[in-house]
Amino acid sequence: MIGVGGCVGYFYFSNIILDKVIFPAKGPQAGRNINRANKVRPWLFLFPAMFALGLYLAYPVVGSFWRSLFDRSGNNFIGLGNYADLFAGSSFRTAVFNNLLWILVVPAMATFFGLLVAQLTDRLKWGNIAKSLIFMPMAISFVGASLIWKFVYSANPDIGIINATRDFFGLSPVDPVQIPFWNNFFLMFILVWIQTGFAMVILSAALRGIPEETIEAAIIDGANPFQVFFSIKVPQIMGTIVVVWTTITILVLKVFDIVYTMTGGNFGTHILPSYMMTYMFRDDGRATAVAFVIMILVLPVMIWNIAQARKEMR
């Protein structure tokens, strides 16, 4: 409450002070004062945001890197020692490998399913209901989603629906999250389940935005529905597909909740965000080193995004 009031107060009073006290719009220099006030005002509007952004996002990039050069106590400078130790350990390499898998598989599958649903529901009478239901997991927390999927993956055939199906066919129960290597994909699917709705909403709007004439022309030329989709529609929404893909990629690099709740990183399922949490509160040097590796993974997307934004503004 105080924080909210403080924010409103800041903007209101800082503007009044600027206009009335520092550069009053009267007296012999009225005109100059108004101009000066208008030069300062944008910064008044921007200051809190810039301050918060600088402190909470820009400073940490530098601060984390700096911290990662020190050892656990934070007193001894060890250069890239943390990084060297991390890369020497097999669990870190597993986490990097798994993370690369996540980056490849989750955006691909979520975009694929999203595009599939967007296209299929496009002309369906109950398409909007279907979309709404597939969109729903977006509202569910990663923790909640993990719990929901525990009811699918559980090794107990009376809880987990997969093992109930196996049981029905007379197969012995397995624990999907303990199968080496493939368990990663079972965890990934939870995130795909959540993100498909996002991809679907955006791609569906993009599909609607395609000019009808191009599709009509293709059909008159004898293209079958598959050709229309792959040769006419997909190329026209390629830009949007890339945006969806990169957005989900960035999200993948943030999500530690699913691994944390489902396996706690056991059975070879660690990814970098969850691996970092094992060092959090114990060894800040290592934790920041892991975080900086994540940053390096994000960097290409970041540069590409900025380039796109600058292109748009021109």
Next chain:
Amino acid sequence: MDNIAGQKSGLSIVVNITVVVLVLLWLLPTVGLFVSSFRDRDQISNSGWWQAPMAVDLNFRTRADTDDEREVNGSFVIEGNVFADRALAERFPDGTGRISAFGGRAVEPGEFPAGTTAELRSGASLTVMENGDFRLEHDESFGARGPLIYFEARTPPQFTLANYNTVLTADGMDRAFINTLTVTIPATVIPILIAAFAAYALAWMDFPGRGLLIAAVVGLLVVPLQLALVPLLSLHTSIGIGQSFLGIWLAHTGFGLPLAIYLLRNYMVGLPRDIIESAKVDGATDFQIFVRIILPLSFPALASFAIFQFLWTWNDLLVAKVFLPSGAASQVMTVKIADDLLGSRGGDWGILAGAAFVSLAVPLVVFFTMQRFLVRGLLAGSVK
């Protein structure tokens, strides 16, 4: 559109079926959790949620009452009905039931099918009929305490609110719910306020370095949260905020700002220039233009970001784990479930499901009532 050339698309049935399958696949897991949260704990562990509307075989035990002991032809006999046990009245309110199997040992409660006679290890013979009538026979007296009879009986499907009751009263979920609200509401409102002003400046005010700032915001959009955790926590500790609600509000504000500024600026740039210029001609200050014109016109964008930020902060686990102290007094629901309940109640699926649904209820309501704004916000953010 596929039918434009006059051909009836044979694909439409396939399309319908595929969509049905996909929707089911997407919906089923959630339904499972929802159904389970209303089921009795014993029933959950004995049959899957998809069998919830059906009767379940559960194991019970009762002790034969030695007051009923009679001596017949030199052997001692106890006769009675297992459903007469008052301790079982809750399950079998009308005092009747159907038995499928019985046994004399806890390890194998369903050793013998109903209606047969079994030799117990004590030497006694036990017969239990399908309707619960039993007959114990032994050549010596049963003494003061009668033997235990184990049996498997059909129980009707039971739906209860007991899980929710336990979760909300005994497990501290109510406290966690309040904590989540305490985190979420300021963490949603403050960034909107700050971002709205900044977005206005970036969209409609002319000053040197504007393009650079916009590029910086776009760049910061993707900075991974993980980087911020360690430096900011030590910063908070050194300036005396430490792990507290104030700290988490500030953290959520910082992390939410780039998206907020980006979304709002994209929307505000699209507002008609004429309105703003005529207001300026009429002598309105920037502050007045912002409050009287821009804010009301940007309502859809503000709403969509508010929903985003609300869902994000409500569902967040990482920031809450790092920036809030770990005691029960300040745990939010996600932390409560992930760290506390999954550990201490790992096998208690009913409680887990109930707790999960308590934490999902608010976002789901927000989601379904405000889906329109959410979709609009998503589109404003990524499709140009």
